[in-house]
Amino acid sequence: MPIAMSQTPKQxxxxxxxxxxxxxxxxxxxxxxxxxxxxxxxxVRISEPTRIKVRAAAEELGYxxxxxxxxxxxxxxxxxxxxxxxxxxxxxxxxxxxxxxWELRRLDYTVVQYGSLGLGADEAARAWAELRPVAVVSxxxxxxxxxxxxxxxxxxxxxxxxxxxxxxxxAHALVMDQREVGGSAVAHLRERGRRRIGVLIPEEPGLELxxxxxxxxxxxxxxxxxxxxxxxxxxxxxxxxxxxxxxxRELGLxxxxxxxxxxxxxxxxxxxxxxxxxxxxxxxxGADDLLLGRLLRPRLSTVHVEMVTGRHLAELVDRVVRDxxxxxxxxxxxxxxxxxxESS
Amino acid sequence: MPIAMSQTPKQxxxxxxxxxxxxxxxxxxxxxxxxxxxxxxxxVRISEPTRIKVRAAAEELGYxxxxxxxxxxxxxxxxxxxxxxxxxxxxxxxxxxxxxxWELRRLDYTVVQYGSLGLGADEAARAWAELRPVAVVSxxxxxxxxxxxxxxxxxxxxxxxxxxxxxxxxAHALVMDQREVGGSAVAHLRERGRRRIGVLIPEEPGLELxxxxxxxxxxxxxxxxxxxxxxxxxxxxxxxxxxxxxxxRELGLxxxxxxxxxxxxxxxxxxxxxxxxxxxxxxxxGADDLLLGRLLRPRLSTVHVEMVTGRHLAELVDRVVRDxxxxxxxxxxxxxxxxxxESS
DNA sequence: ACGAGCAGTTGACACGTGTAAGCATGAGTC
DNA sequence: GACTCATGCTTACACGTGTCAACTGCTCGT
Numbered sequence: 163m164p165i166a167m168s169q170t171p172k173q174x175x176x177x178x179x180x181x182x183x184x185x186x187x188x189x190x191x192x193x194x195x196x197x198x199x200x201x202x203x204x205x206v207r208i209s210e211p212t213r214i215k216v217r218a219a220a221e222e223l224g225y226x227x228x229x230x231x232x233x234x235x236x237x238x239x240x241x242x243x244x245x246x247x248x249x250x251x252x253x254x255x256x257x258x259x260x261x262x263x264w265e266l267r268r269l270d271y272t273v274v275q276y277g278s279l280g281l282g283a284d285e286a287a288r289a290w291a292e293l294r295p296v297a298v299v300s301x302x303x304x305x306x307x308x309x310x311x312x313x314x315x316x317x318x319x320x321x322x323x324x325x326x327x328x329x330x331x332x333a334h335a336l337v338m339d340q341r342e343v344g345g346s347a348v349a350h351l352r353e354r355g356r357r358r359i360g361v362l363i364p365e366e367p368g369l370e371l372x373x374x375x376x377x378x379x380x381x382x383x384x385x386x387x388x389x390x391x392x393x394x395x396x397x398x399x400x401x402x403x404x405x406x407x408x409x410x411r412e413l414g415l416x417x418x419x420x421x422x423x424x425x426x427x428x429x430x431x432x433x434x435x436x437x438x439x440x441x442x443x444x445x446x447x448g449a450d451d452l453l454l455g456r457l458l459r460p461r462l463s464t465v466h467v468e469m470v471t472g473r474h475l476a477e478l479v480d481r482v483v484r485d486x487x488x489x490x491x492x493x494x495x496x497x498x499x500x501x502x503x504e505s506s
Numbered sequence: 507m508p509i510a511m512s513q514t515p516k517q518x519x520x521x522x523x524x525x526x527x528x529x530x531x532x533x534x535x536x537x538x539x540x541x542x543x544x545x546x547x548x549x550v551r552i553s554e555p556t557r558i559k560v561r562a563a564a565e566e567l568g569y570x571x572x573x574x575x576x577x578x579x580x581x582x583x584x585x586x587x588x589x590x591x592x593x594x595x596x597x598x599x600x601x602x603x604x605x606x607x608w609e610l611r612r613l614d615y616t617v618v619q620y621g622s623l624g625l626g627a628d629e630a631a632r633a634w635a636e637l638r639p640v641a642v643v644s645x646x647x648x649x650x651x652x653x654x655x656x657x658x659x660x661x662x663x664x665x666x667x668x669x670x671x672x673x674x675x676x677a678h679a680l681v682m683d684q685r686e687v688g689g690s691a692v693a694h695l696r697e698r699g700r701r702r703i704g705v706l707i708p709e710e711p712g713l714e715l716x717x718x719x720x721x722x723x724x725x726x727x728x729x730x731x732x733x734x735x736x737x738x739x740x741x742x743x744x745x746x747x748x749x750x751x752x753x754x755r756e757l758g759l760x761x762x763x764x765x766x767x768x769x770x771x772x773x774x775x776x777x778x779x780x781x782x783x784x785x786x787x788x789x790x791x792g793a794d795d796l797l798l799g800r801l802l803r804p805r806l807s808t809v810h811v812e813m814v815t816g817r818h819l820a821e822l823v824d825r826v827v828r829d830x831x832x833x834x835x836x837x838x839x840x841x842x843x844x845x846x847x848e849s850s
Numbered sequence: 851a852c853g854a855g856c857a858g859t860t861g862a863c864a865c866g867t868g869t870a871a872g873c874a875t876g877a878g879t880c
Numbered sequence: 881g882a883c884t885c886a887t888g889c890t891t892a893c894a895c896g897t898g899t900c901a902a903c904t905g906c907t908c909g910t
Contacts (some may be wrong), residue, residue: 179662182867191890195889206888206889207887226636226657227867230573230574230637230638231574231865231866231868232866233867234575234578234865234867235866235867263621272620272637273590273618273619276616276617293574294572316568399797400800453743453772458802525895525896536860542859549899575896576897576898579865579897579898581865
């Protein structure tokens, strides 16, 4: 036996991918017939024997339609553009986006993630428009302008949906009001009798998108009362937490809303290591209701964030795509409620 | 003053998106010239005044090229297909994929995430091939067959890269050998004198992709010794952890490799709540080296997983796309080393 | 004065697909 | 036998782009 040649089982690998014309030739019919058969076009009647011939030919050649040609001809796509967040967004959002993609896929859309890497808002909108997406769902990291929305719509987008806190002219807005998170947390702390309340601001870049409105909500919650809110920067490292804990007493705070559960856990441990009693001396509350928060002692209080499900949003996208001129429903994406445990 | 009409600042929104022909008409030149100018084609010389006219016309109309038409004509795309993981993959991988996308974007690729929702391997390959991607990077959730790889290559993919533990004929394989993780963990526990070692298996569906090879590695590490390995199923909930802890002593284990840090934290807390001393009675080790693992007491031992960076992988993709027939470099994506802290 | 050469521009084709409109065939009806 | 009429299929065009080859003026060298 000579050395086995198992690399190229059937086809010379450099052979170009077959087109519907090749299928037609092999089946002995016209290209149109091939198209009708493979798309099950109901308006045209094709006999069963022909259908079988065509399908067999397609199978034999390993025919795969060309998506670009198809959507060029069709004049539209099933692409849903999902501008990528390049920020280290928490597990809650990761899961949300995963589910969203999944559900869109179920509805037969093609999900395209498109980072926009330091582009301006209008440049980004332009880059997006090149793909002629039928829908754009923007987290709000890029703040679309009304012109951008209009450009997208003119280029075929039937749904442009922003998830951010701000409303953009022409786009469906799904208000994701981070302020409520800060508001609920601080309102809870106030009820517990706390007066000097710190609000942890992550130093990691990109998170301002969330931390700023959360701080704003916190401020609003003490407005007109005798309580005060103090922003406190901290990075997501043990060192940073330890440094903050070391000078904690100078700050004179009796409570802190720690952005989210991960930062809260980190800070709480650092405070304990610096002999600051939680919640006796300082109350701590996080956000996102992570399972891990219940493992520390005292159990971490948190703000439970009720997010719209990915399926829900996917269905909204689909609805708007089908009927772009329907009543512009306004949705509040988030509900937030404090979930007191033991650390506050 | 009548009521202000601010909705449609300039254009009747239903006007179709302009094509290069429209730009040509407005600039008073031919369509070819427009293409040459906007693409900066260096082989053809166009006078400066004409360039300016064309650019002005394009700007005025808000011209955006049609990506599908462009790639149809070009015969290839810059699409990198990233089959979506629909499994609840940990923060380590989330970050990795984020970075990968980001870096691919920098290299001017269009990243398309394409879930393949319960399709078979060959069906999935077919669906992917429709997009004519220039590269496919597959996590290995869908196990590509050699036929699938060949189909993708014939349809224009210059790089097909699998990240899974298995090697696929025809594809570049980047071996992500999860077995090392289990191996390192168990080897460490054995050094510490542990003999009856549990290996936690998450009950969450989809994670077998990781847990199975980790278990295999653990088994290999005790092979030929007097130590034994015992799989232990658990779900990521407090109840499941508590139930497991309640019958822990029946299992007669003196150590456990808990899949990853999150499961490890959950289990360790449950064991402590059931008055089982860690590490005295049972040693616990996780994996992924999460920051949060250092917050519990005792501090959680872990396996630090050294992953290739997203940038690194992106550059590999680019290299293979440029030179598909280059030496088929073999990469080991992961290094794993035990990081003993206090729980083992 | 006349061909050669060059800069600047254009006409025409190809990429792969979907579909409207038209053509051939044969069966049925008057 | 001429007419509808349904059936089954094909011919022909359009979608928007990139690019080759050809064409037009113009300048230059002799």
